[in-house]
Amino acid sequence: MKVFSRLLPVLVLISTIILLSGCSPKTVPPYTAIGNMPEGTALDPGFREGRITEDFGPMGEGFGPVQEGLDATGQHMGDLAFAADQQSDAYKRQHGRSSVEMLPIYFDFDQSAIRRDQLPAMEHNAAYLRDNPAAHVRIEGNTDERGTNEYNLALGERRAMIARTYFLQYGIEEHRIRTVSYGEERPLFTGQTEEDYAFNRRADFVLE
Incomplete structure (x- = not known):
């Protein structure tokens, strides 16, 4: 019993040495400076090297990388791509100058009646x-370049007003709707083909 008591501390020491020798030392990465950040400026934990890395799910469930890249100015690359897309002809044909939530409608030559194929829009x-119910809209009437400036301003106004009447009949409150006519002054397409004219005969819907 006395021999065991004397050997116990030795056994504990040997066991500790064996355990420690099996653990590899932690490697600490060298410090890397991130630009010239002012002192006292804390990095948002949600951002790492210009990318959003936290994505909170419903009710705080789950985290996943969003990874939206930022350009050198700090703008989201997705925003820049969207801005560039807005300048494409395909985007203009689909959205005109309407807000992204809204759709433009198109008119026949020298007409202000809403065509049947434009009713879904x-x-x-x-x-x-x-x-x-908090949204307000500005309806912008546009025409192609044919005809006098005065006539086209009146035609653009009729187009905006008939869209306004449709909204009123649908139950949208009058104070939420504003109209303006640009006539031929703001062509979306500057060519002189029938297709260009068709896309310029338009009413846009801009949320305010």
């Missing part, structure tokens, strides 16, 4: 306004 716009 009007229903979409009216439904958005109904579902977002």
